Amino acid sequence: MxxxxxxxxxxxxxxxxxGTGISGGWAAKELCENGLKTLVLERGRMVKHIEDYPTMNMDPWDFEHRGKKNPKELERQQVQNRSGYTTRPDTKHWFVDDIKHPYSEEKRFDWMRGYHVGGRSIMWGRHSYRWSDLDFEANKKDGHGVDWPIRYNDISKWYDKVEEFIGVSGENLGLPQLPDGKLSEPMELNCVEQDLRKSMAENFDGRVLTMGRIAHKTGNAIHEGRSNCQYRNRCMRGCPFGGYFSSNSSTLPAADRTGNMTLRPNSIAYEIVYDDETGKASGVKIIDTLTKEKIFYKASIIFCCASAMASSGILLQSKSKRFPNGLGNDSGELGHNIMDHHFKVGASATVEGFDDKYYKGRRPGGIYIPRFRNLDEKSEQKEFLRGYGYQGSASRSNWQRAVSEMSYGEDLKEELTKPGPWTIGLTAFGECLPYHENKVTLNYDKLDEWGLPTLHFDVEYKENEMKMRKDMQEQAVAMLNAAGFKDVQGYDAPCHPGIGIHEMGGARMGHDPKTSILNKYNQIHTVPNVYVTDGACMTSAACQNPSLTYMALTARAANYAAKEFNKNKK
Known part of the structure; x- marks a missing residue:
């Protein structure tokens, strides 16, 4: 170039x-509400809330071939289709074409991206859990990675702020490993889930089943421009009701209402420019994807919220005489310590009885079993460090079970009008340790259509994760068996980093500039006007879904940045 x-x-x-996703939306909102004139850059196209959700109200019969995937597209996008859902006709428009936006891998890495305004906040799973000091202190206690420069008390009030604004439904449990929050009324457990909860309380010390804490609006709290969840379970298509939190329905409109936001889609940020004279960043270089023009925008503060891997890539590309290996990379840790939760392991069962029970609506979230391993001496495991939690649900099958029927006629039709048997499944999500050798680098031999280097992944799960998976399956089987469920089957399917879509690391926080990229306020140690608040900043992975923590860290950092800016302006 x-x-x-x-x-x-x-x-x-x-x-x-x-970036305009989970973190970028929050940075925009907080900076704009604090009076800062803010340019918000999105590399993808514009998506306007409601009017740009093309499949939001479509039924199965509205799709060509009833929504079946196109075999030619699957053959063309073999990497993209590994996820199983990013090529579905109802949601594929949200996920990038990996042929047009390639990456390379030393070991399999399933990188699922969304290039549009709102990013993956449109498609996220919405489970929203606080981290505790068990998580923030873990690295220091067991010696893996580096110590977090913050503790729970540093961000608890920001968790409060985020939960109240986005609307998180769920149940407070009083568990030290899963701090209580500002929650609205939980969605209901069905009868089988209630039965499993009762069984767990009777048979297992320290294990609790609860309705998942999900960013869906319930109760009577007012959230501007949004209504309560309608139980359609079409969330990933984009919700016209704003029933769940997304940047498009919530934070970006809030930023826009201030009059301080300039939103610029179709703008690929590829370099944060460092100024040797000031010792700070002076602005951001972009490529306009429509005009192909390259433009440099100046600013006093820069928030990098492009997603963990993309932000790591931008920082690696931001080279200068002072930082020949990437912006702020004196430690050599930039691009390292990549993590993702490992899952696809657990158990399922059929449930006898409850034939007179059913449920209504399509509940958009499932159950949650918080971590119960390695909490204290009593729950300590010799085989592995850290822990895991479970997500899952129970349901009844319906007429779709006719696919496997081999009979015909009136009896079959009559049978298919009745609900089928109850089934239940548990899937565990486990923590991945921060390994220095798990890394992402720039590939200058494989450029994208803009002439920019692509990302190359060298990330894998290791011995601790493999030993943890054995216990994840065994305990799922044990809990379902203890409840008296039938045909209990454990499973452990192949699982590779990226597929959990909880990528973390690459520009971790820490006390020491010699071993980390960011300080306790998410500032680059050596370039203090650049903040990184998406998944790249994470120092460890915990086992809870991380998005709520991204938002809390972003709100905290943006308010700190705004306060410092306004103080210096006087």
């Missing part, structure tokens, strides 16, 4: 936010 052709924008901003 010829950098001499870069246009210097005549516009200058107080802040620039790179």
């Amino acid at each position: 010829n950098e001499n052709l870069t246009t210097n924008s005549i516009e200058s901003f107080d802040a620039i936010v790179i």
